[in-house]
Amino acid sequence: MDAKLDFSILKTLTELPGVSGRETAVREYLKNLLKDSADEISTDTLGNLIVFKKGTSDKNLLFCAHMDEVGLMIHFVDERGFLRFVTVGGIDPRTLLAQRVRVQTKSGALLGIIGTKPAHITTEADRGKAVGIKELFIDLGLPADEVKKRVAPGDWAVLDRGYEEFGDGKISAKALDNRAGVFVLTEVVRALKNPFYNVYAVFTVQEEVGLRGATTAAYGVKADVALCLDTTGAADIPGCAPQDYICSLGGGVGLTALDARTITPENLLNELKQICDKHNIRWQVRVAPRGGNDAGAVHLSKTGVLTCGLSVPTRNIHSNVEIISKQDLENTFRLAYWAGQNGLKV
Ligand SMILES: [Zn+2]
Structure with a gap:
């Protein structure tokens, strides 16, 4: 063998x-x-x-x-074009902050960024706090009318990170x-x-x-x-x-x-x-x-x-x-x- x-x-x-x-x-x-x-x-x-x-x-x-x-499903597109989502499978929201995702739409995949307030405008208390899924959103970098044309509730997204071999025979992806x-x-x-x-x-x-x-x-x-x-x-x-x-x-x-x-x-x-x-x-x-x-x-x-x-x-x-x-x-x-x-x- x-x-x-x-x-x-x-x-x-x-x-x-x-x-x-x-x-x-x-x-x-x-x-x-x-x-x-x-x-x-x-x-x-x-x-x-x-x-x-x-x-x-x-x-x-x-x-x-x-x-x-595990991944995400979009359930709401807000008036400014930010996407709100639920998790599919068990994901700790802390691991989603400031990450990239790929939103799967009928016209192909779109890169999305899970946004977060920068340290400059958060308080000490904000920074030590656990984040809830309802506070998170996906930013597609597109105008609201374009987002509404391309993304609908029920579309889904995968986490985005390349495959890397590193260390002594380890793989991360x-x-x-x-x-x-x-x-x-x-x-x-x-x-x-x-x-x-x-x-x-x-x-x-x-x-x-x-x-x-x-x-x-x-x-x-x-x-x-x-x-x-x-x-x-x-x-x-x-x-x-x-x-x-x-x-x-x-x-x-x-x-x-x-x-x-x-x-x-x-x-x-x-x-x-x-x-x-x-x-x-x-x-x-x-x-x-x-x-x-x-x-x-x-x-x-x-x-x-x-x-x-x-x-x-x-x-x-x-x-x-x-x-x-x-x-x-x-x-x-x-x-x-x-x-x-x-x-x-x-
Ligand atoms: Zn498994």
Whole structure:
């Protein structure tokens, strides 16, 4: 198995716009990328992309990776042409101050700036205060009549920040949650050759607003086992105590023992640890009492599915400067690959 990942694919994936419910650009890119590696590709009613690869057994493995990213939806254009918005998915308004966004309109994307009062006219008290979403606005640099022609309530916006590789194998970009998981899954689909399992690689929609795509996708597949590839918060930063890190950057693939939506069955968790040890894959246990991912919906599908979330540790998650480690991506890829290729003893 060649574990050389093509990071140019990850770069492209992070640059595509795909707020929850508006994942078309990501889906079309993946369809084209994976058409020669799949036995069948289809899209379901909600927009999940289902990539099927035939295996050598009669057992089915469901992989999930959500395509959507957190973002904004415009709900009001004021008389001077400033846009007011709501968040789609969990965004801390403090991370939006003085940032750039790309507003997606019927006539293409427009650069927008989330404005803020300059330090010159704010008081000491203003500057120490948390900011609320209702105080924020997007400035398109256009006259009001032009804005009204081009932007309407219901249009949406993505955070805007380029992809950068930096430090010792770190990557920062917007939408690493969850283009990192999407990227790992594309590389798994491309690498698998005559896998043990019939592999259903499902790129899901609307995870950030409540695991909606995974709910219908899991219903459509008779899975014997499922692995959900997603990012998870790495709080290994100043101000957080080691017992609250959840995961550490560079610490390897996060094997979920528990999160707010799932408890991984012991036999599956142990089998995944054994595969990691056998193939020298670095792993860490993920215990995250406050967060969940597609696994939360998948394991409750039909009469229940053996499911584990495989997590890529991510600093600054749900901001436009998310940070991940290439090594963690490689470890996640290798575990997912071996699970699909050789099968799991569960
Ligand atoms: Zn996610």
